[in-house]
Amino acid sequence: xxxxxxxxxxxxxxxxxxxxxxxxxxxxxxxxxxxxxxxxxxxxxxxxxxxxxxxxxxxxxxxxxxxxxxxxxxxxxxxxxxxxxxxxxxxxxxxxxxxxxxxxxxxxxxxxxxxxxxxxxxxxxxxxxxxxxxxxxxxxxxxxxxxxxxxxxxxxxxxxxxxxxxxxxxxxxxxxxxxxxxxxxxxxxxxxxxxxxxxxxxxxxxxxxxxxxxxxxxxxxxxxxxxxxxxxxxxxxxxxxxxxxxxxxxxxxxxxxxxxxxxxxxxxxxxxxxxxxxxxxxxxxxxxxxxxxxxxxxxxxxxxxxxxxxxxxxxxxxxxxxxxxxxxxxxxxxxxxxxxxxxxxxxxxxxxxxxxxxxxxxxxxxxxxxxxxxxxxxxxxxxxxxxxxxxxxxxxxxxxxxxxxxxxxxxxxxxxxxxxxxxxxxxxxxxxxxxxxxxxxxxxxxxxxxxxxxxxxxxxxxxxxxxxxxxxxxxxxxxxxxxxxxxxxxxxxxxxxxxxxxxxxxxxxxxxxxxxxxxxxxxxxxxxxxxxxxxxxxxxxxxxxxxxxxxxxxxxxxxxxxxxxxxxxxxxxxxx
Amino acid sequence: xxxxxxxxxxxxxxxxxxxxxxxxxxxxxxxxxxxxxxxxxxxxxxxxxxxxxxxxxxxxxxxxxxxxxxxxxxxxxxxxxxxxxxxxxxxxxxxxxxxxxxxxxxxxxxxxxxxxxxxxxxxxxxxxxxxxxxxxxxxxxxxxxxxxxxxxxxxxxxxxxxxxxxxxxxxxxxxxxxxxxxxxxxxxxxxxxxxxxxxxxxxxxxxxxxxxxxxxxxxxxxxxxxxxxxxxxxxxxxxxxxxxxxxxxxxxxxxxxxxxxxxxxxxxxxxxxxxxxxxxxxxxxxxxxxxxxxxxxxxxxxxxxxxxxxxxxxx
Numbered sequence: 030x031x032x033x034x035x036x037x038x039x040x041x042x043x044x045x046x047x048x049x050x051x052x053x054x055x056x057x058x059x060x061x062x063x064x065x066x067x068x069x070x071x072x073x074x075x076x077x078x079x080x081x082x083x084x085x086x087x088x089x090x091x092x093x094x095x096x097x098x099x100x101x102x103x104x105x106x107x108x109x110x111x112x113x114x115x116x117x118x119x120x121x122x123x124x125x126x127x128x129x130x131x132x133x134x135x136x137x138x139x140x141x142x143x144x145x146x147x148x149x150x151x152x153x154x155x156x157x158x159x160x161x162x163x164x165x166x167x168x169x170x171x172x173x174x175x176x177x178x179x180x181x182x183x184x185x186x187x188x189x190x191x192x193x194x195x196x197x198x199x200x201x202x203x204x205x206x207x208x209x210x211x212x213x214x215x216x217x218x219x220x221x222x223x224x225x226x227x228x229x230x231x232x233x234x235x236x237x238x239x240x241x242x243x244x245x246x247x248x249x250x251x252x253x254x255x256x257x258x259x260x261x262x263x264x265x266x267x268x269x270x271x272x273x274x275x276x277x278x279x280x281x282x283x284x285x286x287x288x289x290x291x292x293x294x295x296x297x298x299x300x301x302x303x304x305x306x307x308x309x310x311x312x313x314x315x316x317x318x319x320x321x322x323x324x325x326x327x328x329x330x331x332x333x334x335x336x337x338x339x340x341x342x343x344x345x346x347x348x349x350x351x352x353x354x355x356x357x358x359x360x361x362x363x364x365x366x367x368x369x370x371x372x373x374x375x376x377x378x379x380x381x382x383x384x385x386x387x388x389x390x391x392x393x394x395x396x397x398x399x400x401x402x403x404x405x406x407x408x409x410x411x412x413x414x415x416x417x418x419x420x421x422x423x424x425x426x427x428x429x430x431x432x433x434x435x436x437x438x439x440x441x442x443x444x445x446x447x448x449x450x451x452x453x454x455x456x457x458x459x460x461x462x463x464x465x466x467x468x469x470x471x472x473x474x475x476x477x478x479x480x481x482x483x484x485x486x487x488x489x490x491x492x493x494x495x496x497x498x499x500x501x502x503x504x505x506x507x508x509x510x511x512x513x514x515x516x517x518x519x520x521x522x523x524x525x526x527x528x529x530x531x532x533x534x535x536x537x538x539x540x541x542x543x544x545x546x547x548x549x550x551x552x553x554x555x556x557x558x559x560x561x562x563x564x565x566x567x568x569x570x571x572x573x574x575x576x577x578x579x580x581x582x583x584x585x586x587x588x589x590x591x592x593x594x595x596x597x598x599x600x601x602x603x604x605x
Numbered sequence: 606x607x608x609x610x611x612x613x614x615x616x617x618x619x620x621x622x623x624x625x626x627x628x629x630x631x632x633x634x635x636x637x638x639x640x641x642x643x644x645x646x647x648x649x650x651x652x653x654x655x656x657x658x659x660x661x662x663x664x665x666x667x668x669x670x671x672x673x674x675x676x677x678x679x680x681x682x683x684x685x686x687x688x689x690x691x692x693x694x695x696x697x698x699x700x701x702x703x704x705x706x707x708x709x710x711x712x713x714x715x716x717x718x719x720x721x722x723x724x725x726x727x728x729x730x731x732x733x734x735x736x737x738x739x740x741x742x743x744x745x746x747x748x749x750x751x752x753x754x755x756x757x758x759x760x761x762x763x764x765x766x767x768x769x770x771x772x773x774x775x776x777x778x779x780x781x782x783x784x785x786x787x788x789x790x791x792x793x794x795x796x797x798x799x800x801x802x803x804x805x806x807x808x809x810x811x812x813x814x815x816x817x818x819x820x821x822x823x824x825x826x827x828x829x830x831x832x833x834x835x836x837x838x839x840x841x842x843x844x845x846x847x848x849x850x851x852x853x854x855x856x857x858x859x860x861x862x863x864x865x866x867x868x869x870x871x872x873x874x875x876x877x878x879x880x881x882x883x884x885x886x887x888x889x890x891x892x893x894x895x896x897x898x899x900x901x902x903x904x905x906x907x908x909x910x911x912x913x914x915x916x917x918x919x920x
Binding site: 436437439440441443444447448452453454455456457458464467468470473490491492493494518519520525526528569571572573574575602603604605 | 688691692696698699700701702705721731732733734735736737752755756757758759760761765768769772773776777778779839840841842845847849850851873
């Protein structure tokens with residue numbers, strides 16, 4: 030007997046204190062499109078104006094613009110996830126409970142899945158069995174992702190739907206037996222039958238509120254009075270009418286495998302095979318109009334004791350999607366060469382774990398298709414050929430945008446795969462007055478070239494900023510004047526010109542643990558932000574060297590540390 | 606020659622007249638193309654001095670440009686810049702201001718959206734705040750600052766540093782490579798030269814290679830295949846101004862008659878026009894986009910050329 034499971038979901042907001050509202054603007058009025066459980070408890074309903082809802086909630090409210098279609102897309106993704114993990118037949122539920130903001134875009138609130146026979150895979154010995162175990166396996170990751178879910182399990186889609194929404198526990202299981210099922214459904218309200226609001230109202234006006242009362246009515250009268258849907262829904266809930274699920278079709282990550290006849294210890298064979306697999310992979314990617322962002326190569330090696338296998342996993346991250354087998358091979362080749370083959374490799378698997386969209390491009394007429402060959406044979410030939418250098422990569426495409434930054438991406442991939450991703454960086458300016466926090470380096474593999482920030486160009490800064498400010502001793506003739514003598518790195522420098530000060534205040538909103546740790550004081554958790562101000566000076570010494578020096582003035586005195594309130598001097602940068 | 610030229614045209618390096626391109630008749634444009642092919646053409650770009658050629662990069666400092674054999678630094682070749690020591694041979698500084706300014710010049714000369722500046726070795730990473738300022742003011746350089754096109758590499762040892770420079774030189778999207786060149790021997794510098802030559806781009810689009818080297822490796826202690834060799838040191842000018850000054854000395858230049866080394870005093874001058882407010886703010890002055898040879902105070906009438914030169918050299 031087929032059993033259907035059904036979950037109703039709403040976004041969980043339990044850990045967020047403000048109530049969450051999604052609003053839609055119509056005719057200069059902001060209407061509630063969806064609301065969280067917390068606001069629902071305060072009797073907020075979709076369709077109200079935002080002002081009304083705010084008044085009813087009274088407390089903190091977080092408002093976001095409602096994006097039509099976003100919910101549907103998110104549910105679709107969730108369904109794909111469930112289809113890969115729990116059951117092959119999963120779909121987003123077309124029927125929703127409760128308020129619709131308009132007839133044409135109902136907010137999806139459920140996923141239907143056919144779990145016939147699937148629950149055996151989720152048995153956890155000694156603890157949970159069968160469907161309960163499956164329900165637990167579904168609920169746990171959803172809970173971690175911030176979803177609040179309810180699960181109903183029943184012999185038909187209709188029954189499971191009703192159980193998920195009107196059951197009294199997070200997981201409600203309805204019996205499979207027809208009579209028992211009917212008895213379980215009888216006390217539920219007629220809304221649980223998935224019929225529209227008008228029909229529910231009409232039934233309620235006649236005093237029919239429970240499904241049991243509806244079943245007791247003469248069946249022949251129902252279609253003429255309430256439309257044909259009521260009888261069909263009733264039969265579907267009781268399992269006497271067939272209902273099908275149209276499953277989503279998720280795309281599993283592209284995976285290509287080659288199994289050898291026996292363990293292969295020759296490096297040449299492994300290399301040749303890997304290259305052919307790369308060509309195949311790129312052909313598949315071409316069909317999907319995508320390129321790989323994260324490539325995984327798994328080599329199954331005979332175990333050390335000659336028994337069993339162990340996996341050698343090589344992963345290659347790419348800065349942009351590519352399906353060029355030459356480039357992929359140039360990245361994979363050093364890894365393959367370094368493999369310890371042991372007693373031999375049994376199989377090779379290539380998987381495109383992460384892919385990105387890569388549009389088809391028109392090749393130039395009569396130009397040899399070096400990068401995206403036209404035929405499989407040509408691609409294979411290219412993959413075999415030669416060195417992974419840029420030099421032989423066809424004529425340069427000079428026109429702006431024609432290369433599309435392909436060379437740039439390949440260069441970043443090559444560098445990052447040899448030097449390591451944390452050694453190939455891009456920099457960006459961060460909005461902060463504190464010089465050492467005003468920039469951020471991010472791995473170039475992850476961060477694509479950003480559009481220029483609109484911030485104004487920064488003030489005069491030295492070309493070399495020391496990694497951390499270096500302590501110096503200074504002698505100033507008067508406070509707030511540039512020093513006349515500076516002792517830095519063990520050398521006395523007579524200052525002949527000084528400009529400044531430029532005062533930079535600390536960022537009070539940040540914790541000043543650094544300074545306290547430096548002073549040897551255990552920082553208190555509620556310590557306020559940077560507790561200093563800095564006066565920056567540009568100084569020129571007698572040899573013509575220009576230094577960027579600051580005087581740090583603590584804003585308050587730390588108890589038990591005698592010198593904590595006196596100013597200190599640091600060298601922070603040099604004009605080189 | 607003509608296909609090479611077409612590539613240049615396509616890359617926007619050589620512009621066919623400013624706004625009247627449509628109005629030009631076919632015949633005229635063909636004549637112009639022919640002239641370009643014969644090498645008589647001038648690059649029509651506001652920043653290039655008269656007579657500059659596309660195979661070289663103008664330094665943006667006229668006295669130096671005039672002295673160099675092709676009026677600039679040759680593209681696709683290595684140029685060595687020796688820094689100065691501060692307290693012992695282990696502490697040395699690379700002339701980052703000049704290197705950053707030259708990197709900007711490379712982007713000004715070929716205004717296109719593509720192109721990367723690559724800084725190899727932590728010692729030659731300039732402060733990002735400075736690079737952000739470079740190239741934004743005038744809106745040139747493709748409208749993007751040097752920082753947005755910069756890639757910072759930190760190779761762990763000399764071998765991988767050499768490999769990284771080599772890889773970057775072969776990539777057609779790279780416009781400037783600034784690298785820490787310490788510990789590179791003659792074979793390495795020759796390898797870099799070959800790598801730069803194997804770049805598939807035509808010469809004007811090849812990367813400019815600037816190697817910063819420690820002063821203790823100055824010739825005759827090491828030799829290299831570099832095209833030019835410079836020494837930079839901070840210097841206090843006779844009349845100290847509010848801006849840093851450096852003594853730039855040309856030790857060697859292929860193709861130039863060098864009886865003795867030549868030197869210039871270079872000043873990091875304030876940007877001529879401040880974007881936003883027009884007044885000269887001393888703290889907006891530090892952008893290395895404006896390097897100038899320090900001749901004398903600007904508001905005096907310009908002296909005769911020979912005199913000016915004498916002063917530049919002799920100062």
